[in-house]
Amino acid sequence: MALTEPILTKRIPCWPFADPAGRALVLYDRFVETGGYAALRKAIDMPPGEVIDLVKSSELRGRGGAGFPAGVKGRFLPDPDGKPRYLAVNADESEPGTFKDRLLLDYDPHLLLEGIAICMYACLLDTAYIYIRGEYRTQARKLQAAVEEAYANNVFGDQSIMGKLNGQVPNCYVHIGAGAYICGEETGLLESLEGKRGWPRIKPPFPAVAGAFGRPTVINNVETLAMVGPIIDKGAEWFKSMGTQRPQGAPPTVPASFGPKLFGVSGHVNRPGVYEEELGTTISELIENHSMGMRDGKKFKAAVPGGISMGVVTAEHYDAKLDFDIGKKCACLGLGTAGLIVMDEDTDMVAVARNVARFFSHESCGQCTPCREGTTWMYKVLQRIEAGDGTTRDLDLLLELSSSMGMMPGTTICGLADGANWAVRTIVNKFWDEFESRVTKQRYVPLTVVS
Amino acid sequence: MAWIMKNSAAMAIDRRDEPYLTDRMKAELEADVLPRYPTRQAATLPVLHAVQHEHNYLPYQAVEEAAAFLGVSASEMLDTATFYEEYWLTPKGKYLIMVCQSISCELMNHGQLLEMIQDKLGIGPGETTDDGKFTLMTAECLGSCGTAPCALIDETLHENLTAENFDVQIGALQ
Ligand SMILES: Cc1cc2nc3c(=O)[nH]c(=O)nc-3n(C[C@H](O)[C@H](O)[C@H](O)COP(=O)(O)O)c2cc1C
Ligand code: SF4
Ligand code: FES
Numbered sequence: 001m002a003l004t005e006p007i008l009t010k011r012i013p014c015w016p017f018a019d020p021a022g023r024a025l026v027l028y029d030r031f032v033e034t035g036g037y038a039a040l041r042k043a044i045d046m047p048p049g050e051v052i053d054l055v056k057s058s059e060l061r062g063r064g065g066a067g068f069p070a071g072v073k074g075r076f077l078p079d080p081d082g083k084p085r086y087l088a089v090n091a092d093e094s095e096p097g098t099f100k101d102r103l104l105l106d107y108d109p110h111l112l113l114e115g116i117a118i119c120m121y122a123c124l125l126d127t128a129y130i131y132i133r134g135e136y137r138t139q140a141r142k143l144q145a146a147v148e149e150a151y152a153n154n155v156f157g158d159q160s161i162m163g164k165l166n167g168q169v170p171n172c173y174v175h176i177g178a179g180a181y182i183c184g185e186e187t188g189l190l191e192s193l194e195g196k197r198g199w200p201r202i203k204p205p206f207p208a209v210a211g212a213f214g215r216p217t218v219i220n221n222v223e224t225l226a227m228v229g230p231i232i233d234k235g236a237e238w239f240k241s242m243g244t245q246r247p248q249g250a251p252p253t254v255p256a257s258f259g260p261k262l263f264g265v266s267g268h269v270n271r272p273g274v275y276e277e278e279l280g281t282t283i284s285e286l287i288e289n290h291s292m293g294m295r296d297g298k299k300f301k302a303a304v305p306g307g308i309s310m311g312v313v314t315a316e317h318y319d320a321k322l323d324f325d326i327g328k329k330c331a332c333l334g335l336g337t338a339g340l341i342v343m344d345e346d347t348d349m350v351a352v353a354r355n356v357a358r359f360f361s362h363e364s365c366g367q368c369t370p371c372r373e374g375t376t377w378m379y380k381v382l383q384r385i386e387a388g389d390g391t392t393r394d395l396d397l398l399l400e401l402s403s404s405m406g407m408m409p410g411t412t413i414c415g416l417a418d419g420a421n422w423a424v425r426t427i428v429n430k431f432w433d434e435f436e437s438r439v440t441k442q443r444y445v446p447l448t449v450v451s
Numbered sequence: 452m453a454w455i456m457k458n459s460a461a462m463a464i465d466r467r468d469e470p471y472l473t474d475r476m477k478a479e480l481e482a483d484v485l486p487r488y489p490t491r492q493a494a495t496l497p498v499l500h501a502v503q504h505e506h507n508y509l510p511y512q513a514v515e516e517a518a519a520f521l522g523v524s525a526s527e528m529l530d531t532a533t534f535y536e537e538y539w540l541t542p543k544g545k546y547l548i549m550v551c552q553s554i555s556c557e558l559m560n561h562g563q564l565l566e567m568i569q570d571k572l573g574i575g576p577g578e579t580t581d582d583g584k585f586t587l588m589t590a591e592c593l594g595s596c597g598t599a600p601c602a603l604i605d606e607t608l609h610e611n612l613t614a615e616n617f618d619v620q621i622g623a624l625q
Contacts, residue, residue: 084489096553096592134500134537135549135593137606173487178496179536181591195495195521197534213489266555266596273597308554339596341555355557359591 002277002285003242007230007260008223009276010034012107015290020273023107025142028149031110037155039229043118044162051122055228058236059258064090064184064221065307065336066415067324069255070228074123076208077216080166086217087125088193088207089116089225091132091143092177092184095307096359097339100262101222103274105132105139108226109146115225116172117155117162118232123218126168131189134178144174181363185414186219187211188365199365200414223262244280244323257323257335267303267342268295279335280323283313286340298344302430306336308356309419311426312343331430333422349431350438353424354382360420371417374405378424390439398428464511471513472502472520480520491521495531499538508539536590544579544586546624549603552589555596564600565589567614571621584625 006017011034013022031037043051056071077085089112093101104112116128130147132140151157156172164170175193177183183192187201190212211217231239243258257279266272269291277286283303287293294300302312305322311332313320320330327334343352361375378401384390402425405417412418428435484497498521502513509532518528532538550556550564565576568587572580579586595601598610602617609620 093594094592097555097596098592099594099596102594133594134535135590135603138608171487176496176500177535178500178538179590180534192496193493194490195492195523195531196527197531213493264597266599267558272599304554341558341596343558347558351557352554355552355554359553362591 002281002289003260006276008104008111008226008262009274011111012103014103014274014276015271016275025106026108026110028110028146028153031108035233036110036229037114039232040114040117040121040155041161043121043232048122048124051118051232054236055122055231058231058239059256060224060227060231060239061255061257061324062221063223063227063261063337065095065309067255067335070220070224073208073218073220074119076206077123077218078209080124082167084127084168084213084215085123085125085166086212086215087116087120087123087128088186088189088212088217088219089128089130090184090186090189090219090221091130091136091139092181092189093136093222093337094133094181094184094363095309095337095339096356097266097304097341098264098307098337099266099339100264100274100337102136102139103262104222104226105136105143109143110150111226111229112143112222113146113150113155113172115228117150117170118228119218119220119225120165120170120172121162124166125218126166126170128170128172129175129193129212130173131175131177131183131193133183134176137176140174140176147172147174180365181359182365182414182416185416188414189219190217197365199367200416202413227259242278244278244321244325255324257325261322261338263290263322264337264339265291265342266339268298268344268347269293269342270295280321282319282321283317283340284319286322287342291342294342294344296344298346300342301345301347302343302349304339304341304423305330305332306334307339308341308359308423309415310334310336311422312352312430313426314430332426333419349427349434350382350386353427353435354379354386356423356427357382357420360416360423364416364420365414368412368417370405371412371420374401374417375420377401378420382424385435385438388438392436392439392441394439395428395432395435399425402428466512470516471506471510472498472516476501476505477520492523492527494521495523495528496535499528499532503538507545508542511540514540542583545584547586547588547603547605548621549588549590549593550576551591551593551595551599551601553592553596555592556600559599561600563614564602564612564617567618568621571618585621 011026052074060070061067158169182188183198185200188198192198207217240258246256261279271292275290313330317330357379361379364371364375366372402421405421498517515525518525574587576589601610
């Protein structure tokens with residue numbers, strides 16, 4: 001089933017609903033004319049706890065990569081004690097293959113601001129920081145202008161229609177990062193917000209208890225927050241009418257994949273771009289119906305389902321459903337950011353693995369030895385294989401390296417190592433023949449000390 | 452990243468009497484930026500951005516001044532400054548070209564862009580032209596994978612690049 005009307009992209013022309021050539025930045029007035037900020041007004045007529053419950057009952061799951069239920073986060077917060085409580089908005093979008101948040105920031109920043117305001121109201125958070133990556137300078141400027149419009153129209157500030165939150169004037173600020181993938185990890189983001197290097201923190205304590213500046217903090221992705229307004233507006237049942245439903249007879253505790261989602265398609269297709277679809281749409285549908293098929297009529301070889309950390313799926317899974325269960329079904333890490341990277345038959349998978357390993361070795365923050373050293377060695381070994389100097393031992397070494405990272409619980413602080421592991425391991429395993437044909441055979445003598 | 456060594460050990464520390472972080476800048480930051488945060492240290496990134504915007508890079512003296520301004524030690528300020536890709540502790544060219552080298556851009560042949568720049572300007576990644584006009588860097592995913600390959604020239608994103616159209620865009624700056 002396909003989405004019948006655009007939701008997040010209601011004001012942003014996107015195929016197949018409208019020609020993107022007609023895109024323009026939506027300013028405050030146009031946002032309001034098209035129903036904007038009605039959801040905020042509706043929310044503030046409800047007690048904050050009810051707003052959380054509504055979002056919780058919609059079973060909205062985080063769109064930033066982990067798929068954590070958004071409504072549940074608000075319930076983790078301790079009761080207000082009169083001191084500050086924060087919302088950190090994750091606009092650090094740096095996962096290779098991901099460019100969906102940028103679409104919202106570029107054209108409909110108020111949709112995000114409305115979600116931010118509702119979240120602040122529901123969770124009694126007085127200050128929101130939008131952490132936006134340094135490379136999105138143009139978007140940061142648009143966002144800043146939208147924030148100023150929102151202040152002028154009493155969304156935030158001392159005349160805010162929300163009144164005081166947590167006993168304080170609600171404020172919203174744009175905070176510009178400085179180029180570091182790891183600041184997208186939620187606690188790396190908090191450290192960076194505090195003016196330090198973006199080293200992820202050991203959890204617990206979780207941010208809901210001690211986050212930014214040691215205070216309770218909710219962290220959400222841009223798309224997750226943008227989804228909140230439409231949910232308040234149209235209700236949880238409407239939201240749940242879209243997406244992959246729970247298997248027949250499954251209890252409500254089984255997580256499902258409800259709602260629409262922005263899918264960014266890049267790589268070897270005829271019309272790459274961001275497409276809004278229901279969760280559970282298939283890879284083949286995104287490629288054939290939305291992206292106008294493979295470029296030059298080439299054959300599909302592999303795809304990354306959701307940002308490079310998720311690993312690859314092969315032609316065997318061409319019709320796989322893109323929902324939060326894809327990890328189990330297709331032997332990859334998960335849906336991630338739903339940034340689909342499509343590769344055609346001519347793609348050199350060794351080069352892909354080398355590119356990916358380089359990314360992670362460069363972006364590892366360096367705190368944990370398995371991640372810092374492991375990603376660097378993976379990169380070196382893959383460079384060697386690509387240059388034709390690799391041996392079969394190198395392949396074993398690669399798999400051993402990747403499986404020592406992230407797989408062993410507790411050896412690394414954040415999920416970057418896991419992403420590196422899945423990305424490299426799935427490429428090597430699923431395209432083993434290709435790797436094998438590139439290395440010179442050499443009998444591998446296992447060292448007991450190593451294994 | 453922080454653990455990838457930068458040559459800060461060999462960094463020449465030029466000192467001058469005139470401060471980099473001027474009183475006017477301090478007053479502006481004090482009025483616009485500091486009230487946003489509960490601690491002064493939290494203004495580190497915005498302050499470093501402001502100084503770099505003014506001087507095109509972060510002279511060590513400016514890092515010290517920023518540290519004094521925010522009440523943190525110079526080493527802490529340097530610790531933060533060296534962690535982030537965007538801060539330059541040595542001068543860079545007038546225009547900074549950042550070509551994305553992540554997966555979607557490599558699939559769409561970002562290599563032709565680097566080759567074209569090598570031919571046209573005679574610089575590889577990490578280098579600056581002799582006239583100080585251009586610095587070339589490779590970047591990781593710029594969040595524009597649907598219009599790959601792409602590159603930033605300073606703050607402006609250039610999309611759907613080919614060696615030919617990028618050549619023209621760079622030529623316009625020469
Ligand atoms: C290495 C790493 C990088 C991440 N980068 C981002 C990012 O750029 N943007 C984002 O929204 N979430 C990112 N995340 C996920 C966040 O940690 C966090 O789960 C998310 O922002 C929570 O928001 P959500 O529940 O709304 O998805 C990253 C996670 C890891 C481990
Ligand atoms: S897993 Fe890697 S990126 Fe994450 S904290 Fe450890 S070293 Fe840093
Ligand atoms: S991979 Fe180049 S912009 Fe994303």
